[in-house]
Amino acid sequence: MRAARLHTCGEPPQAIDVPEPLPGEGRALVAVSAAPITPLDLLCASGTSYFGEPATPYVPGVQGVGTVVASAVHAPGTRVWFPTSAGMAPGDGAMAERAVVPDADLVPLTGRVDDVHLAALGLSAIAAWTALTLTGRLEAGERVLVLGSSGVVGRVGLQAARLIGAGAVFGAALEPTADGDAAALGADGFVPLRREDDVAGLAARMREVVGEVDLVLDPLCGVPASAALLCLAPRGRLVNLGSSAGEVATFSSAHLRSGTRQVLGYTNNDLTAEERRAAMAAIEAHAAAGRLAVPYEAFPLEDAAEAWTRQQRGEVHGRAVLTI
Numbered sequence: 001m002r003a004a005r006l007h008t009c010g011e012p013p014q015a016i017d018v019p020e021p022l023p024g025e026g027r028a029l030v031a032v033s034a035a036p037i038t039p040l041d042l043l044c045a046s047g048t049s050y051f052g053e054p055a056t057p058y059v060p061g062v063q064g065v066g067t068v069v070a071s072a073v074h075a076p077g078t079r080v081w082f083p084t085s086a087g088m089a090p091g092d093g094a095m096a097e098r099a100v101v102p103d104a105d106l107v108p109l110t111g112r113v114d115d116v117h118l119a120a121l122g123l124s125a126i127a128a129w130t131a132l133t134l135t136g137r138l139e140a141g142e143r144v145l146v147l148g149s150s151g152v153v154g155r156v157g158l159q160a161a162r163l164i165g166a167g168a169v170f171g172a173a174l175e176p177t178a179d180g181d182a183a184a185l186g187a188d189g190f191v192p193l194r195r196e197d198d199v200a201g202l203a204a205r206m207r208e209v210v211g212e213v214d215l216v217l218d219p220l221c222g223v224p225a226s227a228a229l230l231c232l233a234p235r236g237r238l239v240n241l242g243s244s245a246g247e248v249a250t251f252s253s254a255h256l257r258s259g260t261r262q263v264l265g266y267t268n269n270d271l272t273a274e275e276r277r278a279a280m281a282a283i284e285a286h287a288a289a290g291r292l293a294v295p296y297e298a299f300p301l302e303d304a305a306e307a308w309t310r311q312q313r314g315e316v317h318g319r320a321v322l323t324i
Contacts, residue, residue, distance in 0.1 A: 003096030004304035004322065007057045009047030012308035013095065015301055018059070021092065021100040028071035028103050030082060034119035035064040035094035036296075037311045037320045039242070044087025051088040060086050063122045064094025065115040066324075073103040080106040081118060081280055083268075095304060097324055104273050107280045112288035120296035120319040121156065121287060123268055126279045127241055128156035131217060131266045132164055134275065136239045140165035142214035145206070145231065147224045149187070150178035152294050152319050153241060156283075157217040158185045159292050170210045172224060193224055199250065202227035215239070222246020234259035241266045298323050 001020045004013035023029045041060045047053040061084060068078040082101045086093025093099065109118065132138045138161065146157040149171030161169045171182030172191035179190040189209045193202070202223060212233035218225045222245035229238055229251045236259065240249075251263065271279075286292035295318030299307035304322055311320040 001097040002301055003059045003092070004061075004301060004308075005057050005059050006045050009045060009053060009056065012305040012312075013045075013060055015304050018096065020098050023070060023100045026072070026103055027100050028074065028106055029069040030064070030066040030080060030099050030101055030106070031069050032064045032066040032094055032096060032099050032324045034066075034115040035061040035322045035324065036119045036122055037308055037322065038062060038123060039244075040123070041087060041093075042308075042312055049087070054087045055090045058086060058090070059092035059094075059096050061094030061096070061099070062086055062088075063119070064099060065109070065119045066099070068106070069098070071103055071106070074106055074108065078106075079109045079111045079115075081109055081122065082106050083123065083276070095301070095322055095324075097301075107277050109280075109284060110288070113284050116296060116298050116321050116323060117287065117293070118284065119321050120152070120294050121283055121292070124152040124319070125156045125160075125283045125292070125294070126271070126276060127266065127268050128153045128217065129160050129279045129283060130268075130271060130275060131239045131241055132157065132160055132215070135264050135266045136215045136217070136237050138164050138166060138215055141167040143168045143170075143210070143212070143233070144215045144217065145170045145172065145191075145210050145213040145228055146217045147172050147228060148219045148242075148244065149173045149182050149190075150175045151219060153219045154217070155181070155185060155294050155318075156292065158182060158187055159286075161215075161217070162186050163286055163291060170213065172206070172228075197223050197227070199223055199226045199230075203230040206231050212236070217241070220245035221249050223249075225249035226251065229261070229263070230255060232259065232261045235261065237262045237264055239264045239266050294318050296321050
């Protein structure tokens, strides 16, 4: 079968012929139709992630969409979304014609959303949805600030916050066109981020737009998170999902304690299979109804190296997805 295999950390995977995998006990064989290239794939393959350097060669792809070929739990032909531990633990991932996945990790789909679009949503949408609902405990009527609102997690965050019942939703991002994109997704206001921002100046600009917010969705960390913390209302929560703007954010102890504010960490790896299934069911339902969408660009598996490089360079609008 054909697969995109990565031989050296820091280099893109190449489409080659590999042996077809054999499922063992408790594992299913899935015919993959779509596999996105995500920031987690790029991070793991760089050899610099907190999971350590991956054993090479391996097939990347921390998630995919496809149909069941063989399983002890799901009938052949069942359309599924699935996660993998490729790059985080030894073994191959979803960027191949066939993938072996634990039966318990398969999430059955209704088939009402195109496979490529659902793959583009995938774990990023699950992260945004569950960070808001489970970790952030978003309640109806609360005000939400989404940092990095131009990225896939941020775009989903803007839409999901409104769907969950937020009273007001604000975006913040660096890209020049991000304000228009946020407005198109229903944001009530937008804060432009600048590379030269300092915490005090950015916090002042944020407060002019958002006032105070109850919940911050933060895939950025760094200066934007530090500034957003100063905009949290009493009992407000900041949920951090990443560090694309910096590894460290600072906070005022007096500000945090005086309002019983919280800083919370989030990772998809802590979700149970039931939580993943519930989140994906909600995401698929909203996407099928046209209420949830992200941009993506499809590439054939044979062009995996090009797609990988373009995603890495930020040349893809939204998510690059390999079609198989």
